[in-house]
Amino acid sequence: MTLQEAILVRHSVRQYKDTAIEAEKIVQLQTLIDKSNSEAGLHIQLVTNEPNAFSQGMAKYGKFSGISNYIAMVCKKGEDTTLGYYGEQVVLLAQTLGLNTCWVGLTFSKQPDSYEVRDGEHLVCLVPVGYGANQGVQHPQKKVIDDVAEGKKPFPNWFIRGVEAALLAPTAVNQQLFRFVLHDGNKVEAKKAFSLTNGLGYAPVDLGIVKCHFEIGAGKENFEWV
DSSP states (O other), X not given: OOHHHHHHHOOBOXXXXXXXXXXXXXHXXXXXXXXXXXXXXXXXXXEOSOOSTTSSTHHHHTTOBSOOOEEEEEEETTOHHHHHHHHHHHHHHHHHTTOEEXXXXXXXXXXXXXXXXXXXXXEEEEEEEEOBSSOOOOOOOOOOXXXXXXXXXXXXXXXXXXXXXXXXXXXXXXXXXXXXXXXXXXXXXXXXXXXXXXXXXXXXXXXXXXXXXXXXXXXXXXXXXX
């Protein structure tokens, strides 16, 4: 499965089977996490065999079950967009490996003994990972290209492909608070859109996630970020 295919089939999954993730898949996930942390100064951590984060409190409200493996999305304060960009790369890798995921911002119980949050850092999200009891469902797409794209038309095909991929990205309560601006030549700006709720505070993370999707859909070779 390619990353483009992973974007199309990945949906948020909240219920998981009691099936262990194979050692070789754990290695692949950890390798990308280590690479991402090294490149971007992040502190993403893969936590395995830890059932408590999603077994009590708010997790029950979120209808989570069967979760014992997850990714702790930790970064320095102010680096949430970078975290979203690199974190979604790990999420899409998991999908190519036949695993399911879900970005979770609030409905879990913190487990400070299971991952490390250093001074100046914060835990932004947890992402369950494993074999889903189902494959999830596609949320109704609220917006179309003209809702989130700006610039001189007609848009080039690579830009359209990028925006289409971004529209399939997970965002807080599916608000899709982002816009892509095509500037002169092949320069692209990604920016947050205004909202009274500010995406529940997760708009910076969402921006990083949609940038990841745009880049995969458009192709890195076709544009430059502003």
